[in-house]
Amino acid sequence: MAGxxxxxxxxxxxxxxxxxxxxxxxxxxxxxxxxxxxxxxxIVLAVDEACTNVIKHAYQYAPDRKIEIVIQPDIDRLxxxxxxxxxxxxxxxxxxxxxxQHLSHYRRGGLGVYLMRTLMDKVEYKLAPGKRNExxxxxxxSASETRAQT
Amino acid sequence: xxxxxxxxxxxxxVSVIDLKGxxxxxxxxxxxxAFQKLLNDKKFNIIVNCKDLTYISSAGLGVFMxxxxxxxKNLGDIKMSNMSPKVYNVFDLLGFxxxxxxxxxxxxxxxxxxxxxKP
Numbered sequence: 687m688a689g690x691x692x693x694x695x696x697x698x699x700x701x702x703x704x705x706x707x708x709x710x711x712x713x714x715x716x717x718x719x720x721x722x723x724x725x726x727x728x729i730v731l732a733v734d735e736a737c738t739n740v741i742k743h744a745y746q747y748a749p750d751r752k753i754e755i756v757i758q759p760d761i762d763r764l765x766x767x768x769x770x771x772x773x774x775x776x777x778x779x780x781x782x783x784x785x786x787q788h789l790s791h792y793r794r795g796g797l798g799v800y801l802m803r804t805l806m807d808k809v810e811y812k813l814a815p816g817k818r819n820e821x822x823x824x825x826x827x828s829a830s831e832t833r834a835q836t
Numbered sequence: 837x838x839x840x841x842x843x844x845x846x847x848x849x850v851s852v853i854d855l856k857g858x859x860x861x862x863x864x865x866x867x868x869x870a871f872q873k874l875l876n877d878k879k880f881n882i883i884v885n886c887k888d889l890t891y892i893s894s895a896g897l898g899v900f901m902x903x904x905x906x907x908x909k910n911l912g913d914i915k916m917s918n919m920s921p922k923v924y925n926v927f928d929l930l931g932f933x934x935x936x937x938x939x940x941x942x943x944x945x946x947x948x949x950x951x952x953x954k955p
Contacts, residue, residue, distance in 0.1 A: 701862075705860050705861060705862055709891075731893060734860060735893060735894055738861040738894075797898060797930055798894040
């Protein structure tokens with residue numbers, strides 16, 4: 687129930703075969719918090735993209751590093767923070783691509799960042815390369831979801 | 837653990853890739869291998885049947901982007917079919933319906949390939 691849920695934490699190794707575990711963890715938390723199936727799926731995908739970026743860019747596929755996922759419920763929102771200690775990856779400074787133009791050049795990079803920004807209400811970065819990088823993803827409950835919880 | 841499966845079938849002038857399970861950064865290389873094999877075999881008319889595809893992330897979508905140019909240069913195409921609404925939504929968010937033909941049913945994609953072959 688919103689406002690009463692506890693903070694949840696999971697630490698995974700920086701391997702792509704950990705992504706399924708992350709998705710299951712996030713899906714369960716999102717549903718328990720009160721998000722419907724569609725919104726929960728969006729949150730799950732955004733967190734998958736954030737973790738994939740860490741594996742690919744911050745750790746450059748080194749399989750033995752750690753990624754921490756912290757789920758912090760608040761009254762009207764769910765905040766998920768993905769934490770690593772690898773190289774800084776800051777796509778927030780990049781402009782959101784013109785999708786049509788991007789696709790017409792058959793570019794495959796940047797799609798994950800675009801998805802994260804489209805699927806979530808807020809995406810914030812806090813970077814300390816080699817020490818602690820954070821990407822914080824926030825999703826607000828809709829009015830109907832809030833009503834369903836009270 | 838078989839969480840993702842790629843299976844290839846060959847019809848008359850068309851190759852079909854059936855996807856099952858989840859397509860993410862972990863399983864995307866399996867699909868890349870399947871596309872690469874088709875290109876090596878000079879099979880450029882490809883239908884990806886997504887009936888049993890339960891999840892896709894940008895890593896999976898990136899595989900389609902990686903091969904579409906080569907396929908079209910060889911006068912072929914990658915068409916998709918039988919997507920669940922959940923999977924279609926992700927394709928749609930990224931504007932993929934502009935680039936790819938997506939059909940409700942595999943047979944519609946086959947018919948389209950045949951129609952395109954006629955002079």
